[in-house]
Amino acid sequence: MDRDEAEIVALLRESVRQQRMWLMVVVGGAVVAGVAAVVLLPGARLGAPLALAGVGVFLGVLITAPQRKLLAQLGLSRERAIELLSRADIAGRTPEQLRERQAQRRTMWRVVTAVTTVIAVIAIGYVVSQAGNRVDDNVPGSGPTALFGWALFASAVAGITAIVGFVQLSTFASLDRAMSAEGDEIAS
Structure with missing residues (x-):
């Protein structure tokens, strides 16, 4: 590597910042497009999960492409880049900070x-309450509403996010133990 570690860390931080910015733009655009599709096309069936998953994968690859290109140019693996950023975040900070x-x-x-968790419980409750209703194709308005589709989507997204949150919270206990053990070593 012909660049010093501080310059590499600055490039990586900028890349992460841009990636987060584009992620917010894409998520915002997807929500706006979804709402517009429901409003403009009230009778359309918007439940093509495989197509939506394909679009999600494509957007994910598109968002991460610049960062993967930067890592390749710098000759870094993803793990090494994470290590550099972590070390730079910790350097110069006191234990209290x-x-x-x-x-x-x-x-x-x-x-x-x-x-x-609250959103997931409410959305899953609504989906379960509506899931057993019979649909008569000859009776207008007996089919699932757009609210059912949104509740199904919200229950999936909120449920996955809640699970990730519980996993993250469970890691804090081990980090606290590690930090207290480190503090004990420093004190002795």
Whole structure:
């Protein structure tokens, strides 16, 4: 590598920032497009999960392409880039600052997990209550509404996010034990 570590870390941080920005743009655009499709095409069936999964994979590859290209140019693996960013985040911080940052992350994940769990429970409850209803093709309005599709989507997204939140929260306990053991070593 012909660049110093600080320059590489700066490039990686900028790449991550751009990736997050594009992710927000894509998610916002997908929500707007979904709402527009439901409003403009009320009778259309919007339940093509394989097509939507394919579009999601394509957008994921499109969003991560610049970062993968940068890693290839720098000759870094993904793991090495994560290691460099982690080390740069910890360098120069006091143990109190690291604990405060950890506490902020824990609080954020608690809020995200609580909110998505409530959304998942409500959405799953609605989907389950509507799932057994009979549909008569000859009676207008007896089919599933757009709310059912949105609730199905919300239950999946919120459920997955809540599970990720619970996993993240479970990792904080092991991090706390590691940090307290490290503090004990420093004190002795």
